[in-house]
Amino acid sequence: MSGLLKFITCGSVDDGKSTLIGHILYDSKLLYTDQEKALELDSKVGSRGGAIDYSLLLDGLMAEREQGITIDVAYRYFTTDKRSFIVADTPGHEEYTRNMAVGASFADLAVILIDAKQGVLVQTRRHARICSLMGIKYFVFAINKMDLVGYDEKRFREIEKQVEELTKELQLANVKLIPVSATEGDNVTKPSENIKWYQGETLLSYLENIDITEDDHEKGFYMPVQRVCRPDHTFRGFQGQIEDGQIHVGDEVTTLPSNETAKVKSIHVGDKESQVAKKGQPVTIQLDREVDVSRGCVLSVDASLLTASSITATLLWMDDEELRTGKNFFFKLGTKMIPAVVSSIEYAIDVNTGAKKEVSTLGKNEIAVCKITLADQIVVDEFKKHKTLGELILIDRITNMTSACGVVESIDTKEHGLYEGRIDRKVRAAMKGQKAVTVEFIKEGTIDRAFVEDVEKALSLQGRHTYLYAPTPNEDIDLVIKHLHRAGLVVLLLVDKKQADTITNKDEHYISDWNKTGLAANEVAKFIAKESAYSDIFVHERDYI
């Protein structure tokens, strides 16, 4: 028996998704008799004139049954002699694309329905694109309603051409086409008498037999930490789910982002102690020495993982409110949640043609490649390399809505020199008795190097540790500021207007509008001294996320 298969059905409105699944469940005798009775009863008042309306099995919300459409994804569970299945039946309306994406993120295989009369539609292309974006690798195009085109092979071949083009464009691997009729049952669970020209498997038999196991060639172990387990002072274990590879007692692991190494002292799989654990298992791992690891950190062995604080990702925008650049979000990836800013929308992707479009905002159900700047270094990787460390959501900080989902395309590798050791910003702040801030001085009028030097002198007299940074053209100012911040310094940044505009990371430690009233140098120094005053407020991670 093959393993569990999670699949979705998608495609345009009225392509017969719910009907198809309903038919599989009904034919396979997978319904309890009371469900079957309810179905036959419901069908009497339905649109099929008393014949069984299989879609009623899936559309469970009152509004769905009233309107005869699918609004949200429905999950169904069934088992045949060969395999267990979970199917997510997704809505076809464009308006509910985000609910379709929910189903796609859950599935290993997509059954995309195409109405034989209509051929490939915009919505077919949109769904195929989203499935591919969310990481689905196996596709079945079920050419439905063959009964309504007289089971015509020529029509099927025309659509086959359209699908081939789409397949090429989206670079889909593992594609299968099957001519079916969901209402009449042709090639759904039984081979069709009406489609003699098709010799392949029925849909159900194809789903029962397809092998979706990845070739597991010696992949490195990694585990995002969900929580630290400390029942008493003798036990400190890191709990999480192993995302890839395996781990043995005695293995040397690297902790990220702290970049320390330690050996595995013990492993629990659930509540049982074990010498080894593998991909997918929930574990508690004890290490042989103290390391700086908390929720959101990652344990790894030979997984060549990186840390970064800026990434490029393809986003599916799901909120009613438009995305504008500069908007602040909570960013969740793996088990890490931190503040982030969408710093730019590089380009949107036309769901129909795949063409790149320049846009300034992004509307609901649109896809775009964006740059995202994070408040701190996190462990992150490209979706295609380490899936779990490349999946993200953006949460609106006011409404708490899950506004977007996306996959990491690339990470900004310029920053790999940035590591924060045990002497972190908090420790440095305490040692120096000051908070690291950056104060922006834009060269104009009386503001010049001499002025800033006066400010610096006044600050030094008050005991502040400062650094006057006047970058030359083409320097990575953001990166240098980050380094200076980590050193715990008060940075006096002297730039021209053009340089100032290139700085992306202007967080709460970045002061730019201090000079509205034209203060003198010693007044400015007083102001900065106040802004950088040390407060020994301990930032608990809870507050931070």
Next chain:
Amino acid sequence: MGELSHLDELEAEAIYIIREVAAECEKPVMLYSIGKDSSVMLHLAMKAFYPEKPPFPFLHVNTTWKFKEMIEFRDRRAKELGIEMLEYINEEGVKQGINPFDHGAAYTDIMKTQALKQALDKYGFTAAFGGGRRDEEKSRAKERIFSFRNEHHAWDPKNQRPEMWKLYNSKINKKEEVRVFPLSNWTETDIWQYIRRENIEIPSLYFAKVRPVVYRDGNIIMVDDDRMKLLPGEKVEHKSVRFRTLGCYPLTGGCESTATTLDEIIDETLSAVSSERTTRVIDNEAAGSMERRKREGYF
């Protein structure tokens, strides 16, 4: 090493969800209704945090009409496992004499839904685990694993937050809450097979035994105490019955059975001809009745 089995995958998913809630939510609670699904959920919670105890309390909303044996089982298990078990009863409803015989749907609303809301408000819980499964009922099949509830504890099925991969969004504002369903993707068969594999203790009401019952409206109702009022023509019979779900005894239909072992129960379940919720009297009221109650705050 091979792939995980189907049950291992479901177990891993549930433990992941339970840990996420403990790590991200301010004040979680696990609803405990004493049934088989609750027993599985409790077992998973014990596993998820081992060697620590679950870092949240358990809550039983007691309608005062539960089978006596359920309450004994609850108290004994809580003591054995060393977990904090809270009980909440809607005392106002008790005072008004609300009961399942005379008050029908109002009884469920007052003693279950209202009681649950009162309990959540009283303790200020921000996240509540429930043992609901998507294969139980059509509106449940549509619900997210992290299901957001507004300040009135209400569910808005037409505007659920997207839930992508396993990146659960637990963010809420003051007075709002999330209901979390770690067993969403389990079927009834999975639950039974897991109970057998893990040797999880469940109340003996699930096993067939000769019990005093009456036949009423096509259901077999157990006479658990003398509050059970017999209708004209009804008589108490002694039959070998068991229960597929546990709830308030006057509202829980049993089935005639001789299954006294887990294996026999699983055999019966696998060959069952009616889905388990038909033995719950409240779900049969009207199409969409579960969705309506969930919108009002029911689990």
